[in-house]
Amino acid sequence: MVSEEYRGAKQWSRDKQAVFTVVWISFLSAAIGTMVFFALFDPVDLSGVFDEDLDIGRDAGYAAGFFFFWVLCALASGVTAYLVRTAPKRDAKHRDQ
Amino acid sequence: MNKPHSASMYESEKKIYPREIGGRFDNLSKLATIILLGLFYAVPWFNWDERQAVLFDLPARKFHLIGLTLWPQDFPYLAVLLIILALSLFFFTALAGRLWCGFACPQTVWTEIFIWMEQWTEGTRSQRMKLDKAPWSWNKLRRKGSKQFLWITFSMWTGFTFVGYFTPIRELGAEFLALNVGGWTLFWGLFYGFATYGNAGYMREQVCKYMCPYARFQSAMFDKDTLIISYDEQRGEPRGGRKRSVDHKAAGLGDCIDCQLCVQVCPTGIDIREGLQYECIACAACIDACDSIMDKMDYPRGLVRYTTENALHNKGTRVLRPRMFIYGTILLILIAGLTTSMATRTPIILDVIRDRNALYRELPGDIIENAYTLKVINQNNRARTFAISVAGVEGISLDGISDTVTVDAGSVLSVPVRARAHRDNAYGIMTIQFTVKATDDEDAAVIENSRFLGPTP
Ligand code: SF4
Ligand code: SF4
Numbered sequence: 056m057v058s059e060e061y062r063g064a065k066q067w068s069r070d071k072q073a074v075f076t077v078v079w080i081s082f083l084s085a086a087i088g089t090m091v092f093f094a095l096f097d098p099v100d101l102s103g104v105f106d107e108d109l110d111i112g113r114d115a116g117y118a119a120g121f122f123f124f125w126v127l128c129a130l131a132s133g134v135t136a137y138l139v140r141t142a143p144k145r146d147a148k149h150r151d152q
Numbered sequence: 153m154n155k156p157h158s159a160s161m162y163e164s165e166k167k168i169y170p171r172e173i174g175g176r177f178d179n180l181s182k183l184a185t186i187i188l189l190g191l192f193y194a195v196p197w198f199n200w201d202e203r204q205a206v207l208f209d210l211p212a213r214k215f216h217l218i219g220l221t222l223w224p225q226d227f228p229y230l231a232v233l234l235i236i237l238a239l240s241l242f243f244f245t246a247l248a249g250r251l252w253c254g255f256a257c258p259q260t261v262w263t264e265i266f267i268w269m270e271q272w273t274e275g276t277r278s279q280r281m282k283l284d285k286a287p288w289s290w291n292k293l294r295r296k297g298s299k300q301f302l303w304i305t306f307s308m309w310t311g312f313t314f315v316g317y318f319t320p321i322r323e324l325g326a327e328f329l330a331l332n333v334g335g336w337t338l339f340w341g342l343f344y345g346f347a348t349y350g351n352a353g354y355m356r357e358q359v360c361k362y363m364c365p366y367a368r369f370q371s372a373m374f375d376k377d378t379l380i381i382s383y384d385e386q387r388g389e390p391r392g393g394r395k396r397s398v399d400h401k402a403a404g405l406g407d408c409i410d411c412q413l414c415v416q417v418c419p420t421g422i423d424i425r426e427g428l429q430y431e432c433i434a435c436a437a438c439i440d441a442c443d444s445i446m447d448k449m450d451y452p453r454g455l456v457r458y459t460t461e462n463a464l465h466n467k468g469t470r471v472l473r474p475r476m477f478i479y480g481t482i483l484l485i486l487i488a489g490l491t492t493s494m495a496t497r498t499p500i501i502l503d504v505i506r507d508r509n510a511l512y513r514e515l516p517g518d519i520i521e522n523a524y525t526l527k528v529i530n531q532n533n534r535a536r537t538f539a540i541s542v543a544g545v546e547g548i549s550l551d552g553i554s555d556t557v558t559v560d561a562g563s564v565l566s567v568p569v570r571a572r573a574h575r576d577n578a579y580g581i582m583t584i585q586f587t588v589k590a591t592d593d594e595d596a597a598v599i600e601n602s603r604f605l606g607p608t609p
Contacts, residue, residue, distance in 0.1 A: 065358070065421075072362045075355070079363040094227035097213060113211050114336040 073136050081128035088124040093117060175440025177254075184255040185264045193309070196316040208318050214562070220494075221531055221562050225501050229494060236486050241366070243479040245373040247471070249380045250434035253367070259359050260433070262310075262352035266303060273299040303353050311345025357419045360433050371430055376461040377469050381434050383414075383425045383456050384464065391425075396449060407455050411445055414438035414456055424456055500538070502588045503527035504602040512578075512605045520578040520606045521551075526567040528588055530559035537591045540567065544584035545604055546577040556591060571604060578606035 067075075098116020111119070198205040200218050207216045215222040222229065244252065253260060274280045274295050286292055315337055316324055327333045333341070351359055360367050374380070388408035394400050400407070408425070415423045417437040422429050424438045442456040460469045507523035515521055530536050537558045542550050551570045559565040571584065584604045590596035 067358055067362055075358075076363050079359075080365065083365075090230075091227075094224050094230070097224070113213070117210060118336055118339070 069140075073140065077129055077133045077136055081125055081132050084128040084132075085121060085124035088128070089117070089121045092120060092124070175443060177436035177440050181255055181260075181264065181435065185261045188256065188261050189265060193313050196313060196321040204320055204322075206317065207320065210318050223501060223529060223531065225503075225529070226497075229490065232486060232490050236483065236490065239479060239483050239486070242373055243476070243483060245370050246375065246378055246475055246479065249374065249378050250370060250432070251379070253360065253433040254435045259351060259364070260435070262348055263356045265306070266352040266356075269302040269306065270299055273302060303349060307345040307349040307353075308341070309345075310348045311341035311343070314344040315341040357433065361420055361431055367430065367433070375473070375475065376467075377471070377473055379458055379460055380428055381424065381432065381436060381439060381456065382428060382459050382461075382464060383408075384454070384459070385425075386464075388425070388455050407446070407449075407451050409445065409449065413441040413445055417441040428461075497531075498596060498598055499531040500536075500588060500590065500596060500598050501527075501529040501531065502586060502598045502600045503529075504586050504600045506602055512607070514575070514607075515572070518575040519572050520575050521570050521572045522604050523568070523570050524586075524602060526569055526586060526588070527564055528557065528559050528567060529564045530561065532561060535560050538588045539591055540569070541587045541589075542569075542571050542584055543587070545573045545582050548573040548577075548584060548604070573604070573606075575606065578604060579609040581605055 093116075098111070098113050098120065101116065195206050196204060200216075203216060205216070205218050209216065213224055241252065270280070274283055283292055283295060312324070312328060313321070318340075319337055324333065324337065355363075384407075387406060389406045390404070391408035391410040392405050393410055394403065394405055398405075414425070415421075415438075417440070418424065418432075419435060419437065420431040420433060422431050424432065436458075439456050439458070443453045446453045446455055463469045503526070505525045505527065507525070510523065513521040513523075526540065528538060528540075530538075535558055537556050539556050540550065542548055548571055551572055557565055557567055582604045583601055585599050585601055587597060587599050
C-alpha cells in the first residue's frame with residue numbers, strides 16, 4: 056500500500072545503510088573535528104612543522120585537514136560497523152544463556 | 153489493501169503522491185521552506201559597514217557577524233554557542249517533539265523544494281509512475297531532462313551560495329560570471345552542490361530513516377507530555393469502510409474509514425495508526441490527508457492530530473514539568489553567561505611567540521637578549537594606538553620598537569621585539585609579562601605571559 060515509487064519510503068539494503076551511515080556520520084564528525092582543530096592551529100603555521108619549505112596556503116591546509124579527519128573517522132566507524140555486523144552469532148547465544 | 157470499501161469517491165485520490173495532498177500543515181511547511189531557504193540564499197548578499205554582513209572569512213581567520221568580528225581566540229564562544237544550540241534542540245524536542253524535522257531541518261526543506269521541481273516537470277505521482285514505466289520517448293526525455301536541469305542548476309546555485317558564506321560573494325559572483333572560479337572555491341562549491349543534489353533529490357527521507365543520529369536519539373527526550381502526531385485510536389476504532397450516509401456510530405464503527413490515505417502520503421512509508429514510530433518525521437502530511445477525509449465525511453477534524461500521549465488518554469498535558477525546568481535553567485545560564493562575557497570582552501588580543509631559533513643572545517656589556525614576535529589584534533571597529541611594555545625581570549626593557557604601535561580596525565599587527573636585561577638579573581627560565589594598553593582608554597589592556605631565558609646560574 057505504501058507509495059513505493061516515493062523514494063523516501065523505499066527500503067535500503069543493510070549494506071547500503073551501513074555504507075551511507077558510515078560516510079555521513081564520519082563526515083559530520085570530521086566537520087566538528089576540523090572546526091576545533093583549525094580554531095586552535097593555523098594551517099600556515101603548521102605546514103612548517105612537517106617541512107620547512109612546504110608552503111601550502113590556508114585553503115589547501117583546511118581541505119587537507121578536513122579530508123584527513125574524514126578518512127580517519129570513516130575508517131574508525133567503518134571498521135566498527137563491520138565488526139559489529141560480522142560478529143559471530145554463537146557468542147551472543149552463549150552469553151544469553 | 154485488505155478490505156474493500158464502498159466510498160468510491162476517494163478512489164481518485166488514492167493515487168496521490170506524498171505531499172500533494174495540500175492542507176493547513178502543507179501550507180505551513182511551504183512557508184517554512186520559503187522563509188528558511190530564502191534566508192539561506194539572501195543572507196550572504198547583505199552588506200554591513202562596507203563589507204559582507206555575514207562572512208566566515210576562513211582565509212583571513214576571522215568571522216564577521218554583522219557588527220561583530222570573531223577571531224580564532226574567540227573559539228570558546230563558538231563552542232558555547234554550539235552547546236546552547238544542542239540544548240535548545242533537546243528543550244524543543246521535549247516540548248514539541250520533532251517539529252524541527254517536519255519544518256526546519258535542512259534535509260526537509262531542500263527535499264521539499266526538490267519535490268516541487270519534480271512536480272513542475274514530471275507532474276503528479278500518477279503521471280510520474282506512468283512516465284517511469286513508459287519507454288523512452290521525446291516527451292519522457294524532455295520531462296526528465298528539464299527536471300535534471302532544474303535540479304542541477306539549483307544545486308549549483310546552492311553550492312555557490314554556500315561558498316559565498318566563506319568568500320565574499322559579490323567578488324565570487326563576478327568570478328563566476330567570468331568563468332574564473334578557481335581551486336578550492338570551485339571544489340567546495342561543487343561538493344556542497346552535489347551533496348544537496350544527492351540528499352534532496354535522491355536520498356530524501358532515507359537520510360532520516362537510516363543516517364540521522366537525531367532521529368534515533370530523539371525518543372530519549374520524549375515523555376508523555378511531548379507534542380506528537382498521533383492517531384486517536386479511541387475515536388477511530390473499529391475502523392472500516394462505510395457509505396457517507398450510514399450512521400456509523402449506530403453501525404458500531406469508529407471514525408476511521410480505512411481509506412489508507414494517511415499511509416499513502418507518508419514520506420517514510422509508515423502507518424501512523426500503528427502508534428508512534430521512530431521513522432515518523434512529524435511532517436504532518438497524514439494530518440492534512442486525514443482532515444481532508446474528515447471534511448468530506450462531515451466528521452470533525454483531528455482523527456490524526458498534534459497531541460500528547462497524556463491528552464490522548466484524557467490525562468491533561470503539563471507543559472511545565474521538571475525536565476523543562478532543568479533544560480530551561482541550564483539554557484538560561486549559558487545564554488546569560490555567553491552574552492555577558494561577549495559584551496565585556498576586551499577588544500584587544502595579544503599573542504606572544506618566542507623566537508624559536510635561539511634560546512638567548514649575549515650582548516656586549518653583560519646584556520641578555522630574547523627575541524619575540526608580538527601579534528596585536530585590534531578587534532575594535534576603528535584604528536587604535538597601543539603602548540607595549542614588559543615587566544617581570546629587574547631592569548628589563550624593550551628594544552626595537554617605538555613607544556606605540558597603531559593597528560588598523562579589525563586587523564593583526566606583528567611586532568618583532570627584543571627584550572633585554574642585565575645578566576645579573578637574568579638566569580635560568582623566568583616568566584615575564586607583556587602588556588599592551590590602548591592609549592585612548594586606560595582600562596583597555598591585555599597582559600600575556602612568556603618566558604625569558606638566560607644562562608644557567
Ligand atoms: S530525521 Fe534527521 S535528517 Fe530527517 S528531518 Fe529529522 S533531523 Fe532532519
Ligand atoms: S506518520 Fe509521520 S512521517 Fe508519516 S505522514 Fe504522518 S507525520 Fe509524516
